[in-house]
Structures are given as C-alpha cells and as structure tokens.
Amino acid sequence: MRYAILAAVLSLATFTAVRGYETRPEADPACKTSFETADSDDAAVRFVPLHVFIDSGEAPLAAWQFELNATSDVKIVGVENGEHEAFAEPAYYDPAALMNNRIIIAAFSTADALPTGRTRVATIHLQITGDADPDYELILTVAGARDGSEIPATITSLVGEEQ
Amino acid sequence: MNKDNEQLDALENKVAKALGEDLKALFSPAGRTPDEVDRAVLDATRKRLVRPRRHRWRLVRAGAAAMAAVVLLAVVLNVTRDHVGRMHPAATATAPADIDHNGRIDILDAYKLARRLEGPGALEARWDLNADGQVDRADVDLVAFAAVRLDGGA
Structure with a gap:
C-alpha cells in the first residue's frame, strides 16, 4: 500500500513537472515575456494592411480559397472581409494563424449577385518587424463558379492603405 | 596511636577485599552462552541484514510502478489531447468532408x-458531420x- 502511494506521488510529481514545462511561457514561441519583447522590439514594429484580390474574369466568383505564407518577421494580426456584399460574412480561417506567418482563408456565397472581374476578397492586417517590405507568397488554392466547378482565376495583392 | 593505626589498616x-570481590564479580566472564541464545542472535542478525535488500527490491518495484504509471499517464494524456483536438469543429470533419470526392477538402x-x-x-445522412441528427449550416x-x-485539413 505504501508503495502504491509512493508510485502515485511520484507520478503526480512527474506529471506536474511535465505540465509545468509544457505550459511555461518560453515553450510557446508566440508567447514571450515582456523582457524578451522589449529586447526584440529594438527593431521598429509597424502594421500594414495587405489587400488580396481575385480576378475570375467574366465568371461570377462563388467561392475562393487562398493561402498566405510570409517570412518570420511578419505576423498576421487580423482578417477583414472583402468588398463585395456577396462575401459580407466573415471568411473562414484557422484562428491558430493569428500571430503566425501562415494562413489559409476561404469563403463562399450562394447569393444571386456574385462579383466578376477583379474583386478584393480580403484584407489581411500584418504586423511587420523591421523596415523591410513584407516578404510573402500568395497561393490561390481554388476559385469556384456558381455551379461549384473550378474556374481559372488569378490572385494579386497590394500592401498599404491604397486599394 | 599504633592501635588506632592497626584498626584502620584492618578496616x-x-x-579493599570486599571491593575487590565485587569488582571481580562485576567484570568476570558470565559463563558460556547457551546455543539457543547464539542461534537466536544469529537469526535476528541475518534477518536484520537481509531486510535492507528486500527493502531495496521493494523500492525498485515502486520505482518501476511509478515509471509505468507515468507512461500510462502520458499515453492517457496524449489520447485525451487527441480527443480534445477532434472535438474542435475544424478537426471533426476529415474524409467525410470531401463532399465532392475529389480527394481533397477545400471550400468548394x-x-x-x-x-x-x-x-x-x-x-x-453522411453529410451530418457533427452527428447531431440533421444536415444543416453547422x-x-x-x-x-x-x-x-x-495542420493539413485542406
């Protein structure tokens, strides 16, 4: 009986130690102490919007999905809807993407009125460390027509307040 | 005076003689120890000497039990974490989410x-991905x- 209790106590101690290690702030790269933040903030931090456009030509755009991969000095801090009312609802994305440099964003609309041509589908707000321009890659995963078929489209972006 | 001295010497x-006898009785060997007593002392000594080894084995067993418990705990935690992950809406749907059966899950x-x-x-019915009994916006x-x-859902 004594040894069972001893085993339980040892297990609990090990579990507590492991959990303590896992949950300590240093274990999460996105979670830095104020000291580390102060150190790394020697370089200037700025926020810029990244406007993402999809051009589906004459075909109405019913669904779209793209992926953004940026360098480590870029962090995604927010996602804003596009300009067309068909995509007024918030786009889908993994919340884990926030404060990271990779995100997959997608949306669809079953509305009658769908955008054609070049339309701004989303604005991604970026936090950039340093003075350099953000280095990122946009990949259009898929664009869909009203009937659900895949359509050819191009994706472009613009950094800054101007659209 | 001589008489007093003689009396003192006699006393x-x-x-001194009585003290000598007492001391002799006190420090003289107490005779041969019986064999039964010897054996009893020997047995007791062996038991005392063997006990720490048993105790050590018990500690080893307890340590092994603790290690096994830790491993079990880790396995349970991983399973639980995996289970919690599956509880996330994004993780609940994998293959069944491939509605058009084109081999990938995307917004289409x-x-x-x-x-x-x-x-x-x-x-x-297979579109009821959250198994709530109805196919709806959820x-x-x-x-x-x-x-x-x-993490690879798409």
Whole structure:
C-alpha cells in the first residue's frame, strides 16, 4: 500500500513537472515575456494592411480559397472581409494563424449577385518587424463558379492603405 | 596511636577485599552462552541484514510502478489531447468532408454542401458531420473549417 502511494506521488510529481514545462511561457514561441519583447522590439514594429484580390474574369466568383505564407518577421494580426456584399460574412480561417506567418482563408456565397472581374476578397492586417517590405507568397488554392466547378482565376495583392 | 593505626589498616583491608570481590564479580566472564541464545542472535542478525535488500527490491518495484504509471499517464494524456483536438469543429470533419470526392477538402466542398441545403434535393445522412441528427449550416461550417486548417485539413 505504501508503495502504491509512493508510485502515485511520484507520478503526480512527474506529471506536474511535465505540465509545468509544457505550459511555461518560453515553450510557446508566440508567447514571450515582456523582457524578451522589449529586447526584440529594438527593431521598429509597424502594421500594414495587405489587400488580396481575385480576378475570375467574366465568371461570377462563388467561392475562393487562398493561402498566405510570409517570412518570420511578419505576423498576421487580423482578417477583414472583402468588398463585395456577396462575401459580407466573415471568411473562414484557422484562428491558430493569428500571430503566425501562415494562413489559409476561404469563403463562399450562394447569393444571386456574385462579383466578376477583379474583386478584393480580403484584407489581411500584418504586423511587420523591421523596415523591410513584407516578404510573402500568395497561393490561390481554388476559385469556384456558381455551379461549384473550378474556374481559372488569378490572385494579386497590394500592401498599404491604397486599394 | 599504633592501635588506632592497626584498626584502620584492618578496616582498609576489609573494605579493599570486599571491593575487590565485587569488582571481580562485576567484570568476570558470565559463563558460556547457551546455543539457543547464539542461534537466536544469529537469526535476528541475518534477518536484520537481509531486510535492507528486500527493502531495496521493494523500492525498485515502486520505482518501476511509478515509471509505468507515468507512461500510462502520458499515453492517457496524449489520447485525451487527441480527443480534445477532434472535438474542435475544424478537426471533426476529415474524409467525410470531401463532399465532392475529389480527394481533397477545400471550400468548394462546403459550397456544394451549402447549395444542396438550399436546393430541393434530398440530403444524405453522411453529410451530418457533427452527428447531431440533421444536415444543416453547422455541417457546412465544419467542412469549411476543415478546408482552412493549418495542420493539413485542406
């Protein structure tokens, strides 16, 4: 009986130690102490919007999905809807993407009125460390027509307040 | 005076003799120890000497039990964590979320399911991805979240 209790106590101690290690702030790269933040903030931090456009030509755009991969000095801090009312609802994305440099964003609309041509589908707000321009890659995963078929489209972006 | 000295000497001799006998009795060997006592002492000594080894084995066993418990705990935690992960809406739908069966999950799967919800066609039970007994917008959201998952859902 004594040894069972001893085993339980040892297990609990090990579990507590492991959990303590896992949950300590240093274990999460996105979670830095104020000291580390102060150190790394020697370089200037700025926020810029990244406007993402999809051009589906004459075909109405019913669904779209793209992926953004940026360098480590870029962090995604927010996602804003596009300009067309068909995509007024918030786009889908993994919340884990926030404060990271990779995100997959997608949306669809079953509305009658769908955008054609070049339309701004989303604005991604970026936090950039340093003075350099953000280095990122946009990949259009898929664009869909009203009937659900895949359509050819191009994706472009613009950094800054101007659209 | 001589008489007093003789009396004192006699008394001193008497006391010294008694003291000597007492000391002799006190420090003289107490005779041979019986064999039974020897054996009993030997047994007790052996038991005392053997006990720490048993105690050590018990500690080893307890340590092994603790290690096994830690491993078990880790396994349970991993299973639990995996289970919690599956509870996330984005993680609930994987293969069943491939609505159009083209081998990948993307927003078109969600779109097609949404269209089916709005259309007159019958809804298939396999589209009830959250297993709540009905195919509705929540299932569409599951498919869409699976498409945008960063850990390989798409």
